[in-house]
Amino acid sequence: MDGSLAEAGERRIGWASRSMPVLTAIGARFAEELPFAGIRIAACLHVTAETAVLMGALRAGGAEIALAASNPLSTQDDVAVALAEYGIAVHARAGVDRDTYYRHIHRALDIAPDLVLDDGCDLVNILHTERTEIAVLGGCEETTTGIIRLRQMAAENALKFPMVAVNDTRTKRMFDNRYGTGQSTFDGIMRATNVLLAGRTVVVAGFGYCGRGVAERAKGLGARVIVTEIDPVKALDASMQGYEVRSMAEAAVVGDVFITVTGNRDVIRAEHLVLMKDGAILANAGHFDVEVDVRALADLADAVHPGIRPNMDEYLLNGRRLLLLAEGRLVNLAAAEGHPAAVMDMSFSAQALAAAWLAGEHANLAPGVYDVPTQIDTQVASLKLAATGITIDSLTPDQESYLHSWRLGS
Amino acid sequence: MDGSLAEAGERRIGWASRSMPVLTAIGARFAEELPFAGIRIAACLHVTAETAVLMGALRAGGAEIALAASNPLSTQDDVAVALAEYGIAVHARAGVDRDTYYRHIHRALDIAPDLVLDDGCDLVNILHTERTEIAVLGGCEETTTGIIRLRQMAAENALKFPMVAVNDTRTKRMFDNRYGTGQSTFDGIMRATNVLLAGRTVVVAGFGYCGRGVAERAKGLGARVIVTEIDPVKALDASMQGYEVRSMAEAAVVGDVFITVTGNRDVIRAEHLVLMKDGAILANAGHFDVEVDVRALADLADAVHPGIRPNMDEYLLNGRRLLLLAEGRLVNLAAAEGHPAAVMDMSFSAQALAAAWLAGEHANLAPGVYDVPTQIDTQVASLKLAATGITIDSLTPDQESYLHSWRLGS
């Protein structure tokens, strides 16, 4: 049984690695340079095929690794089994409850890691509360949500070691947040609902990198798109791109499909739910399942019909049927397969290079949140362009000196 | 067992009917007017939840119905069972072989239909070859492919009864061909591959209504789109819309994903396959599985790895890996759920109204291919707008007379 699971996992990892030429190239270099020789790494990430390719690259670089899941819903059990066969300690199983989820993180921390890789900041949080005995040299954080939490910790002088904001690289933001979330959110919504999006009114809450990606894909599928925001600059930008911008209270009345992608809680709450049309669809593409106030929805409902399709529950409010996808959890992970491997190739390559940089530089870094060095970003992008067969220009000496000379007139 | 299948089928039909307000309204009217009282209808259609809603409307109108599948891959067994419980004779089962497929059509014809509904012209073909003893009053055809065959039959004076080209209504063309095929093709490709489409080069073969829809969605997902055509006018139109237009031989060299949607055969053939890049993905969104020359692909291959993912086979050609989706069959039906119900609401409403019109008018119609009367088209669109809550303008008396008066100067 486990044998065939391991095989299925390997096939899946093999398929993912085809779309990850950059990380594969980095792994090959790591195998020569061994940047992680003697280093223990604890990672709390989605346990998916793409993560497996990252683990492989780190292990090729000499690391000892323990991996826990950053989301109980996203674990691919076959991948977990296959990884174990590679000699990586995996503490993850699909669909576990909250207690087991946290126990798994603790098990990963039991290796007393030198470096940590986090996705949402739960592991780092535990290191600062329950497992303060572990002396970590530094780590990487993958998500916007996690970075917000880390910056807050740093502001309160609570952060105990340097953390690299992998999320904040340009390659991560552009590719993963914008294109990955954009496509996979609709992959999830289509699988969960099979509704035609052309001609529908799609409300996108949040116009950060992820929200922009979701709005672009909604438009690309023929929807009328309404954006809600709290930041005036982002709101104006959305408006200048041709989107309608409204308050959620206004949008609630006209929307057919609502997608939250803000990093905040209660973005859709009781006051909005009571305004919605019969048949309105609610989906979340933000990291945590707090963006739609599911409790308020349950409280308001006269009846709930769970599972009228896979990943779709129906709530009856005064004769109107509201359809919640994936219980308000990440719809792209719960109802589809998460980010395509090509996207993860970019962010995990940045992650791998950032970890190697940390392994060398941690002694020079005070506790705090650090940007990924820009040369890492450029290197990842260059490797990707090469893999795609795209040639770009480079500066001529004259151009180089023009850019550095301020004495030239108009 | 069958009980729970029937329940699952009913749930699925119930879900589809929510997105089919127009057909539902027409069914309610049929129940009052009984346009099909005493009429036997044989239908050869995809046996899906949406078809079930159509069958329900016809039956409400008094028809006796026998249904066979128009494609062995698309049958939803639970829907078939649920339809049987409604008293409709269903001859269909998922995944049957070619012989059984044709036997099922014969069984449906055994009721000696007065009217026929066809999807691809196989049933009508059999009526003109093997079952010439059946006297049919008329029928409707759903697909572009079928219409081409019917017009050819009419041109050869071989067609024996009036057929209504439901495919050729504006509502069908716009909604089903363009928006339905557009979205569901990528739904199928994403489920089958999970590749990121942003930044990929997608080659769309054919720029008819379906091809246009596929190209628009490819662009909307961030792909660079290349169109191939044989019609100079359509080719120019594609070019004016900003698409690159090339011959398939040119496109073969640069494409990452190829989608055929032409209604013709061998659109991608040996001469193109040998030019393709490692990792190229081949998908068909045209009616029949002849658009990619699968036999040539198999002949050229050094090895075949079937099922490396569901609905994906890998062919090795000189060290390059070509990935064929769904064996070259309709990717939106095989790898996803076919057209969303909202789309089918339009074409099946036209189908239902056209069948009712035929039931009344067949005596006045010579054998031939007939357009759907435009008032049916307008009626379907008006019902749909009403269901969507959209208000449009109507002509003032002055405007009405302006349009009819040619004597007014500039």
Place this chain on the structure above:
Amino acid sequence: MDGSLAEAGERRIGWASRSMPVLTAIGARFAEELPFAGIRIAACLHVTAETAVLMGALRAGGAEIALAASNPLSTQDDVAVALAEYGIAVHARAGVDRDTYYRHIHRALDIAPDLVLDDGCDLVNILHTERTEIAVLGGCEETTTGIIRLRQMAAENALKFPMVAVNDTRTKRMFDNRYGTGQSTFDGIMRATNVLLAGRTVVVAGFGYCGRGVAERAKGLGARVIVTEIDPVKALDASMQGYEVRSMAEAAVVGDVFITVTGNRDVIRAEHLVLMKDGAILANAGHFDVEVDVRALADLADAVHPGIRPNMDEYLLNGRRLLLLAEGRLVNLAAAEGHPAAVMDMSFSAQALAAAWLAGEHANLAPGVYDVPTQIDTQVASLKLAATGITIDSLTPDQESYLHSWRLGS
């Protein structure tokens, strides 16, 4: 004085002809085949550089030509002078009054034409009312508006000779109506107003070929686009393309820029004007200046400030400032340079080939409105593709026979 005007006109014609490779090629063929030897042609067209290239092709084909303007505002006087030097009788001058406009048409008719070319049907109208003594063999009509009038005449058995609906070719509709009107309308609006369109709400009245083109460009410039329609099918199509669809009364309240392109009158009238926001801009891209009810606007206004910018008049209504562009006349002709030459290359090539076809076939054609033979359309498109350097596929013999065989199964 006239000398330098003629030179300016020639330069302008030379520039236009660079973008008209198809018509140039046709002209060269005409010079060999002389399809118009001994034939007199009266044309009522916009007297622009592109028209001059058409006149050159017809004249090369042996025709004797008299030309009047189809719109007093669009005449390029330098072109008129240059044409006269080529030996074409031109009756046109920019900005003439209504009486002179009609007198010019009469002068063109004085050559007792064999064939006529019309743009808006005024010339043909006069042939059926005031100049019934002239026996015309047939003609071509360029505009949607004109075709509507001709079909009405045919329906009333009033049309006395065959007219070819040049407007109805696919190449004309796609290129001229959609892409030509789309771009040039915004060229006109930008020149007249210099407003930023990104983030503005643009209301497009009418979703025919022209309206679609205008809506696409509005969207492409970053505007939020609202479409109004009277045809339910077109309205639905607009909605499925992601546009908001509303009644004009609803749109009037929110629009920043209104563009009429319907072929009808009073599309924006008193009931709408009173609802509009301060600063609303009104433009017409339809053939005649009746789409915005300018009289109602003047009647409602407390004050009028003409010419606050070139081609912009301000009307004060209850403290709100409404801005009418180009007096409600075709904004792309009045405020910009009309359709780019590349567009006119397509429709004038169809016009030239249709005229040659008429010259040969008129004896076989009863009075009525005729479609342009499809081979003309295909020929124009093929010539254009060749000029653009685009290669397309052609059918293999197997494909050819597949399309003509209805006996093949699924």
Place this chain on the structure above:
Amino acid sequence: MDGSLAEAGERRIGWASRSMPVLTAIGARFAEELPFAGIRIAACLHVTAETAVLMGALRAGGAEIALAASNPLSTQDDVAVALAEYGIAVHARAGVDRDTYYRHIHRALDIAPDLVLDDGCDLVNILHTERTEIAVLGGCEETTTGIIRLRQMAAENALKFPMVAVNDTRTKRMFDNRYGTGQSTFDGIMRATNVLLAGRTVVVAGFGYCGRGVAERAKGLGARVIVTEIDPVKALDASMQGYEVRSMAEAAVVGDVFITVTGNRDVIRAEHLVLMKDGAILANAGHFDVEVDVRALADLADAVHPGIRPNMDEYLLNGRRLLLLAEGRLVNLAAAEGHPAAVMDMSFSAQALAAAWLAGEHANLAPGVYDVPTQIDTQVASLKLAATGITIDSLTPDQESYLHSWRLGS
């Protein structure tokens, strides 16, 4: 004569101010708070109607102002005259030569300014070279190009006073660089050429904010767009947005229209020019006229035909005709009217608020390049949203605390 010029200027300023509600509101506040009481400001900006509205706001705030032109081609003489009547010392005239251009800047500096506003860094450059006797408290720079020069000066410790990088605000980048340049570049190209852009291949050199805006508008007009870049991250981003990315040498062969917008020199140079097609159009939308190597073009040319249309010169190279627009200067300023007022409303509002902030804070600021404080950015965006009638959400207390709490789990 001057009287009517002044009137024309006032009309033009009045029209611009209608689209500048944010700056108007700020001016009203300045009139009450007088932040510039006793302060002398020298500005080197495009002397246009929009700049006049800015000058009005600063003057309302108590400033004594001298204004020179930042580009000899963009000066609107009527506006210059009107400004003089308001009591502002204007040193600018359209079309002056290089010497006069610099003399005008010196005249503006003669008031011994406390604060300076610059657009391209020429004025600041002179302050650091020829006019070192003037003690400036600080200044604002408007352009990307200028900021590059300032940062280089700061890096070399050459910068003598604090400069605020107005260019780097989010509102400026988004609105002015992206939307303003995007639209006005094509406004300029259409006026200069009247070519149809649908179906043409447009090559955009540079994918910064301006380049992105230009590429978006090109796509929105139906063009096939090719992007060239030197930055791998930007190149990848362009690719992920569906653009073709190529080296200029590759693009040169296929492009119909080339638009440079890089901030660098010689982006199109001899090696590219020799590859281009007959009829290729060359336009620059970058700040300085060095992006197309015009000298190389002249050297390569067998003949030059200046002014075949206004703002278009033809260069003959081996029988191919290359068309250079506006002599390689900013095409949107030279051939159209520059940025629409609505765009300048944003950047000039930031400019006005930044100047007021500098007036208060300069004593606390060491020499260097400073970002505009983010609250200025947010304030400008909020004022703009209010003027547009758009309502957005604000954080609930729960949301506010959620964003600041890192202790909450998943």
